Amino acid sequence: MSLIEAIVLGIVQGLTEFLPISSSAHQLIVPALLGWDDPGAAFTAVTQLGTEAAVLIYFRRDLWSIADMWTRSLFRPVLRSTAHARMGWYLIVATIPIGILGLTFESQIENGARNLWLVGAVLIVFGLILGLADRVGAHERELGQISTRDGILIGLAQCLALIPGVSRSGATMTAGLLLGLDRTAAARFSFLLAVPAVVLSGLFQLVAIIGGEEGGGDPIGYVLVATAVSFVVGYAAIAWLLRYLTTHSVGIFVIYRVALGVLVLALTASGAIQSPS
Secondary structure (H helix, E strand, O other): OOHHHHHHHHHHHHHHOOOOOOHHHHHHHHHHHHOOOOOHHHHHHHHHHHHHHHHHHHOHHHHHHHHHHHHHHOOOHHHOOOHHHHHHHHHHHHHHHHHHHHHHOHHHHHOOOOOHHHHHHHHHHHHHHHHHHHHHOOOOEOHHHOOHHHHHHHHHHHHHHHOOOOOHHHHHHHHHHHOOEOHHHHHHHHHHHHHHHHHHHHHHHHHHHHOOOOOOOOOHHHHHHHHHHHHHHHHHHHHHHHHHHOOOOOHHHHHHHHHHHHHHHHHHHHOOOOOOO
């Protein structure tokens, strides 16, 4: 990996982590289109730490209030019914499924799932599902109205993000929209929910890269550059998306996903690009 590749892939990660278009898919597609080596699942997981740092800073007040109230509610039962204390439990409950499945199917995720045929098809299918959810969703409920049932169902939907091309934010936003959340609430809960799963996954892979077990020999300095770039771009992407969803549907992302999926399948069928070996 070169410095230019690290910067480009960092930009790609920052732009695509929070938009419902799949960062993992783009981390496969962009290198394939440019003739670069596959950066690997470990590289992607570590650069996600940059985008998650952006979430931590952007939502720092919300996250602090949730963590503070949840912790205090453990010792003061009267606080357990507050919105922030309940949100803490929802985030914990919603993270458990992806934690279990991520560890159980780690090998399949890092190897077998990184296939451009699969990515192209998944981009199309889940793009259409996102569009359907946006069309049929009630768009009535705000973030403070989320329930335990919502947390469980959105957490289960997040598990689909283990498949490259689904999109973590796309899957969780789709579930939120189907459950009646408005677009901004679905996006905000999606961002908050990504924090525990992605941070733990990224730290796990970072340890592996530093230990030389993963990463394909990429210099750790380049990985850190990509992570820093993804942080800056990711912060801007969060701010833009939340503003955009206040007055727009997710239609533009559906169109993009379908068009990209068709392109990937066509290029793969013609032999112009190939899945990582």
